[in-house]
Amino acid sequence: MSKMLRLARQRIRTDWRIYLAALLLTSLTCSAYLIYQSYMGQVGLSFGRKTAELDLLADFQVELAASDLLPEAVQPTGAWKNRPIPELKATGRSLQLASPYGQLSVLALQPGTSYNGPLPLAGQVLVNEKLASGLGLPTSGNLTLANPETSAEITLQIAGSFSAGSTSGHVLLLYQDLEPLLTNSGYNVFLYDGADQLKPQSALDALNRFYPDSLILTSQQAQLVAQQAVRDTYQGFGNLVLLVFVFLTLGVLTALMLSFIDSKRELSVLKSIGLMPRELWCLFLFSGLATAVGGFLLGVGLTYGASRVMETRGVAISLLPHHILSLGWRVLLAYVLAIAAPAGLARRATVNQLLYDQPIPLFSNKVTILRRHRQLFEDELAQGWQVVQLPVIEGVLEGFVFKKEGDQVKVGEVLAFSPGWWGLSYTEYVATIDGEVAIWREESGILAIKPKADNEAAH
Amino acid sequence: MSQVIMETINLNKAFSLGETIYAVNNVNIQIMAGSMNVIVGPSGSGKSTLLSLLGGLDRPMSGDILLQGQSYRELNEDQLALLRRHKLGYVFQFFNLIPHLTALENVMLPMQFTNTPNKIAKQRGLELLERVGLEKRSHHLPLQLSGGEQQRVAIARALANRPAIILADEPTGNLDTKTRDGIVALFQELNQQEGQTFVMVTHDPSLSKFADQVITMRDGVVVYQ
Ligand SMILES: Nc1ncnc2c1ncn2[C@@H]1O[C@H](COP(=O)(O)OP(=O)(O)OP(=O)(O)O)[C@@H](O)[C@H]1O
Ligand SMILES: [Mg+2]
Numbered sequence: 001m002s003k004m005l006r007l008a009r010q011r012i013r014t015d016w017r018i019y020l021a022a023l024l025l026t027s028l029t030c031s032a033y034l035i036y037q038s039y040m041g042q043v044g045l046s047f048g049r050k051t052a053e054l055d056l057l058a059d060f061q062v063e064l065a066a067s068d069l070l071p072e073a074v075q076p077t078g079a080w081k082n083r084p085i086p087e088l089k090a091t092g093r094s095l096q097l098a099s100p101y102g103q104l105s106v107l108a109l110q111p112g113t114s115y116n117g118p119l120p121l122a123g124q125v126l127v128n129e130k131l132a133s134g135l136g137l138p139t140s141g142n143l144t145l146a147n148p149e150t151s152a153e154i155t156l157q158i159a160g161s162f163s164a165g166s167t168s169g170h171v172l173l174l175y176q177d178l179e180p181l182l183t184n185s186g187y188n189v190f191l192y193d194g195a196d197q198l199k200p201q202s203a204l205d206a207l208n209r210f211y212p213d214s215l216i217l218t219s220q221q222a223q224l225v226a227q228q229a230v231r232d233t234y235q236g237f238g239n240l241v242l243l244v245f246v247f248l249t250l251g252v253l254t255a256l257m258l259s260f261i262d263s264k265r266e267l268s269v270l271k272s273i274g275l276m277p278r279e280l281w282c283l284f285l286f287s288g289l290a291t292a293v294g295g296f297l298l299g300v301g302l303t304y305g306a307s308r309v310m311e312t313r314g315v316a317i318s319l320l321p322h323h324i325l326s327l328g329w330r331v332l333l334a335y336v337l338a339i340a341a342p343a344g345l346a347r348r349a350t351v352n353q354l355l356y357d358q359p360i361p362l363f364s365n366k367v368t369i370l371r372r373h374r375q376l377f378e379d380e381l382a383q384g385w386q387v388v389q390l391p392v393i394e395g396v397l398e399g400f401v402f403k404k405e406g407d408q409v410k411v412g413e414v415l416a417f418s419p420g421w422w423g424l425s426y427t428e429y430v431a432t433i434d435g436e437v438a439i440w441r442e443e444s445g446i447l448a449i450k451p452k453a454d455n456e457a458a459h
Numbered sequence: 460m461s462q463v464i465m466e467t468i469n470l471n472k473a474f475s476l477g478e479t480i481y482a483v484n485n486v487n488i489q490i491m492a493g494s495m496n497v498i499v500g501p502s503g504s505g506k507s508t509l510l511s512l513l514g515g516l517d518r519p520m521s522g523d524i525l526l527q528g529q530s531y532r533e534l535n536e537d538q539l540a541l542l543r544r545h546k547l548g549y550v551f552q553f554f555n556l557i558p559h560l561t562a563l564e565n566v567m568l569p570m571q572f573t574n575t576p577n578k579i580a581k582q583r584g585l586e587l588l589e590r591v592g593l594e595k596r597s598h599h600l601p602l603q604l605s606g607g608e609q610q611r612v613a614i615a616r617a618l619a620n621r622p623a624i625i626l627a628d629e630p631t632g633n634l635d636t637k638t639r640d641g642i643v644a645l646f647q648e649l650n651q652q653e654g655q656t657f658v659m660v661t662h663d664p665s666l667s668k669f670a671d672q673v674i675t676m677r678d679g680v681v682v683y684q
Contacts, residue, residue, distance in 0.1 A: 003571045274540050274620075350516060350518055
């Protein structure tokens with residue numbers, strides 16, 4: 001075992017470029033797979049199959065009536081995620097706007113909606129006390145707000161401050177004042193009074209009252225819709241991703257075949273001094289698996305590194321144990337498939353085939369009976385003769401005959417041999433009776449053996 | 460009396476290169492234990508083909524070889540490998556050493572295959588290198604050795620597992636006269652002092668001179684034995 005390990009190491013050292021290429025291919029495949037899996041995992045899918053509930057950021061999703069239709073989708077803000085089940089009190093919109101005091105969270109409410117505090121008037125803005133003291137906002141004068149994307153600006157009068165316990169950190173204004181800054185319109189914020197502890201159904205009823213013409217989905221329904229959409233988009237793609245393992249197999253196969261071709265001479269020498277085919281398998285397996293493990297670890301490492309870097313940019317790549325596991329066995333499968341070809345060839349090859357670059361036959365078969373034109377030899381066959389036919393193509397015999405008419409043959413003796421296409425296969429013609437070669441016709445390839453007469457055999 | 464150690468029975472091997480060549484054609488030969496056998500014949504007469512069949516480096520198309528009564532045809536690839544490992548030593552014309560192993564490591568390799576303890580393998584490896592006059596070159600790589608020296612290492616390697624028979628295909632064919640004489644003397648010594656059986660393909664009359672049996676081939680057929 002240890003000598004095979006040593007030989008495998010030697011093999012890798014000699015052909016290190018080839019093995020390095022295979023290792024890099026493996027690590028990139030691993031990395032791509034893990035990142036893809038992480039992404040799909042985030043939308044609750046794995047290769048088009050649903051694996052988890054989506055963690056949507058809104059409790060409800062409102063699809064507005066045609067008259068209120070949005071030109072673009074509105075992003076849920078996430079601000080009210082994980083809240084107790086609400087009673088709907090107001091609708092409005094929250095977004096981030098630029099101000100001379102830095103970026104501000106803005107909450108714009110519909111007039112007439114209720115809010116547990118004073119509502120601003122048109123053209124006015126109310127400032128959260130904590131925010132005001134934190135940012136050094138004045139509680140009077142004007143405040144200019146700008147949408148950084150469109151550079152549109154509005155200037156509102158600071159009318160005062162309010163104190164809000166839970167929904168701290170924003171400025172409050174009326175929806176209509178915000179409209180000049182918006183590239184689209186719509187509502188994505190539903191404020192509610194947590195104290196009321198109402199059931200989702202009553203919140204839904206409230207929404208329905210507010211938007212009688214709209215389609216309103218609960219977050220569960222919205223999840224289904226969202227997942228269906230992702231699934232429709234990625235299902236085919238998910239299966240396509242499995243193709244990377246086909247490519248990996250082909251890539252590794254190519255690498256290992258190259259290494260095999262490169263090492264034919266050495267393998268032939270090892271075989272000539274008695275390396276067993278079984279050990280040759282080990283040799284290929286070890287050098288292949290070392291590459292697989294190296295590539296796998298490097299790939300996982302690279303992905304981990306990438307996830308740390310991306311984390312600082314707010315992109316989450318999650319490395320989950322079951323993803324790593326499923327990757328592991330896929331890589332293993334790819335390698336075992338890829339190793340099988342060169343190892344199988346090396347195993348089957350004779351020393352001379354390796355040493356002199358001769359074709360290595362993959363298949364062989366034995367022929368003992370006549371398959372066609374049996375009626376021509378009906379009598380002979382009835383008398384227990386053995387008849388075989390070698391291939392004759394365009395008048396040329398495709399094979400070698402080792403007997404001539406009158407030669408004695410014994411059971412099990414190879415009478416003739418015909419190489420197959422490209423040396424990929426060969427056929428042996430084997431005697432099944434003791435007897436004498438009675439017929440050999442080169443033009444038709446017919447070879448017939450007459451059984452030894454019983455009285456003769458008795459001698 | 461000495462006995463037959465190896466024999467062939469109706470051995471055949473053919474090639475087709477446009478025309479059919481029966482490179483080894485119904486060959487029946489016998490090799491006596493402890494004898495020096497030389498195969499001679501014109502180029503292309505099938506000497507190398509026959510020798511590689513004897514060495515199990517290639518499979519005959521029909522016929523059989525018996526080594527100490529063991530039929531090659533009955534062996535599967537693993538068993539044939541074991542036979543090469545334990546009973547045969549093969550010396551190639553072009554040495555065929557493993558390039559990244561030192562002379563000593565090359566000689567030790569067959570012993571590692573037989574799971575000889577490393578210490579013993581090393582000791583025997585050094586003895587064999589000394590036997591072929593290369594004790595000072597044991598840590599050199601093949602490329603750092605001359606052709607004659609590489610061939611000596613190859614001979615030492617062939618001897619490693621005390622094979623029943625050593626097969627050599629033109630072992631001196633690639634060497635200058637002086638080096639050749641050294642190798643011939645070594646073979647003679649091994650044969651006469653240690654009773655090592657040899658079957659050797661050669662064009663070299665100095666090797667045929669002390670042969671117990673000269674097998675002459677022509678067109679795949681043994682014409683004189
Ligand atoms: N792999 C092969 N494919 C096709 N023909 C071959 C092959 N090996 C040998 N032959 C043919 O078989 C015949 C015998 O070849 P072989 O090498 O055994 O001759 P040889 O007696 O060793 O000759 P030399 O003295 O030149 O080494 C030759 O005609 C050769 O062309
Ligand atoms: Mg030759």
